[in-house]
Every structure is written in C-alpha cells, then in structure tokens.
Amino acid sequence: MNCMQEVNSTTKQALYQFMKDQDISLLKYHFDHYFKFCVQENNIQVLPHHFSSHKIEGLTVVDEFGTSFSYERDNPKVKQNFTLCHELGHFILKHDGNYFAESIDNQENLLEREANVFSAVVLMPDIVLLSKIYYSCETFHQVQNSLAVSKQALFFRLLDFLRKYYSGKDSEIKQAVETYIEGKNASIFRLFHDIREQIIEEFHQFQPSLINQVKQRVRKVGFVTSLEYPELSNQDNWQAIKASSINLKTWLIYNKGKSIAYVWDKEKFSDKEARKKAELQLLLM
Ligand SMILES: [Zn+2]
Incomplete structure (x- = not known):
C-alpha cells in the first residue's frame, strides 16, 4: 500500500x-x-x-x-x-x-x-x-x-x-x-x-458501536436508558462506557421484577436527578 x-x-x-x-x-x-x-x-x-x-x-x-x-x-x-x-x-x-x-x-x-x-x-x-x-x-x-x-x-x-x-x-x-x-x-x-x-x-465491515451511540446520545440529552439501548442491561458494557468519558456514570435500578440500566452525564445531572428520571421510566414500564 x-x-x-x-x-x-x-x-x-x-x-x-x-x-x-x-x-x-x-x-x-x-x-x-x-x-x-x-x-x-x-x-x-x-x-x-x-x-x-x-x-x-x-x-x-x-x-x-x-x-x-x-x-x-x-x-x-x-x-x-x-x-x-x-x-x-x-x-x-x-x-x-x-x-x-x-x-x-x-x-x-x-x-x-x-x-x-x-x-x-x-x-x-x-x-x-x-x-x-x-x-x-x-x-x-x-x-x-x-x-x-x-x-x-x-x-x-x-x-x-x-x-x-x-x-x-x-x-x-x-x-x-x-x-x-x-x-x-x-x-x-x-x-x-x-x-x-x-x-x-x-x-x-463496520458495525454501529454501542459505546459510540450511547456517548453521542448522552452528549445530546444527558441521559439514556436500557429502554433505548437494551445492551446497557449487560453490565459488561458499563466499564467501556465509563472508560470512554470521565463524565459518564452508569447505574441500575429495579422494582417488582423490572429493571432499568441508565447512563448519564454527571455535569448535566446529579446522581439523584438521574435516579429520579430512571425511576419515572420504570414506573411507566
Ligand atoms: Zn493543508
């Protein structure tokens, strides 16, 4: 070449x-x-x-x-x-x-x-x-x-x-x-x-990358959940997401057999705010 x-x-x-x-x-x-x-x-x-x-x-x-x-x-x-x-x-x-x-x-x-x-x-x-x-x-x-x-x-x-x-x-x-x-x-x-x-x-040869998609979405809106990206429920992906940006945090909440994993930008939402947003989505499931 x-x-x-x-x-x-x-x-x-x-x-x-x-x-x-x-x-x-x-x-x-x-x-x-x-x-x-x-x-x-x-x-x-x-x-x-x-x-x-x-x-x-x-x-x-x-x-x-x-x-x-x-x-x-x-x-x-x-x-x-x-x-x-x-x-x-x-x-x-x-x-x-x-x-x-x-x-x-x-x-x-x-x-x-x-x-x-x-x-x-x-x-x-x-x-x-x-x-x-x-x-x-x-x-x-x-x-x-x-x-x-x-x-x-x-x-x-x-x-x-x-x-x-x-x-x-x-x-x-x-x-x-x-x-x-x-x-x-x-x-x-x-x-x-x-x-x-x-x-x-x-x-x-190229496939959409979960990490890139999540990163780009979070940059736009500050918060995404496993409802949009089901692979987020797999905690093996969390490490890579956190490693891709120092601003990204991940967590998982569950209630009555249902669960939601979520990623947020800590500069845009506090831990508490992100959790509330996730709880609301869980409630609506
Ligand atoms: Zn030039």
Whole structure:
C-alpha cells in the first residue's frame, strides 16, 4: 500500500464508523454531517477569512486557544467545502504542526496531498458514489450537486477511485468518466458492476458501536436508558462506557421484577436527578 492509499483507508475507517453509528442514509449523504460532528466533538472553531494581498484558500491554526479552521470567504461554496474538509484532514490524520496554510504554492507537499485525499473521500465516499451512480442511476450533475463539490473535484475523484480497482486501465477509466459527464452511463456502469461487492463489503465491515451511540446520545440529552439501548442491561458494557468519558456514570435500578440500566452525564445531572428520571421510566414500564 502506498501512503495515499493508506490515507484513503484511514479516512474511510473513521467515516464509515461514523456513518454506521449515526445510521446515515447513503443517498442523502452530505459531508456536513461528519464535518459538524468532528468540529463539535473536538471544539474546533470554524470561521471565514479574507486577505487582500495574497490568496490563502484555507488555514489551520493550533494555539493556546485551541484549534481553528478558516476559509476564504470570497471562494465559491464548493471550494470552501473542499478547503474545510482539507483542514479537517490535517486534524484527523494528526499531522504534526501548529499552522497549515493552503495556497497554490504548496500543493505538492506530502501533508497537503494527504489532506486533499482525506477531503475527496469525505466529500465523496466510495459507498456513496456506488449508491448514487450505480444503484440510483444519478447523472454526473446530480451527484455533483447533491454532494456540493465542483465538477473538477468529482472528475478527479472518480478517476482516482476507479484507478484503485483497475490499475493499468487509465484510458478506459478516463473515457468512462468523460462519457458519464456527457450523460452516457453504460461504461461507468460496467466498471462499477464488477467492483460493487468489494465496496459494499468494505462498508459493512463496520458495525454501529454501542459505546459510540450511547456517548453521542448522552452528549445530546444527558441521559439514556436500557429502554433505548437494551445492551446497557449487560453490565459488561458499563466499564467501556465509563472508560470512554470521565463524565459518564452508569447505574441500575429495579422494582417488582423490572429493571432499568441508565447512563448519564454527571455535569448535566446529579446522581439523584438521574435516579429520579430512571425511576419515572420504570414506573411507566
Ligand atoms: Zn493543508
């Protein structure tokens, strides 16, 4: 595996796990769900910028106030999207550095190329391309618009993606993508047809994780019970939940043969408040 393929697969691991945990619809996929999730989870600031003297597409700054991403406010929306995912790439791929600036001069730099691969995959994941192009027969324009990417970005993403499966068939791939842009999808269809099972299998390797789901739900509402997640009754899961965040506590109450296990955020509810909420649910069972 070369290092760009490694970045490609690292990106998919994080993204596919997220898609499974959140039960994201493949046909309604939009990078924004994942982007917002990462930004919130890591307290990243996102803001526009503008420099009149020289053009900087995007910036990542890490300092004592935390991490912030910024993007050129005068760029087209699709370009801003690419930039934001690129900045997120530096963060998620744990690139070493406190300052990354995107300009036309540094695109050959290795870390910049890695961030570009990350961005392309997050904007246009393999499984989403397969669903839209092969199963849903969407046109190039429809795919481009629904994923909020530029024509150029989708074009190069399709070439890169297909090259991974059809090495040495560059001209055939290029022709299939070009005719797809013109509205004829027979050739790209054939290419997707033979690799569809591999793409699906890769996606289904990931299963929703109880810990992630519970964590995300508690972050939103502060409290969940085994009525929503029956596996919470299994106390073997408690250790992992508590280990995943110092704010999470777990307990179990029972009455007249019925029981409820529950998890709460100790910053949002005291032990007593959480217990009362659980008792009410037990009463209503
Ligand atoms: Zn960069």
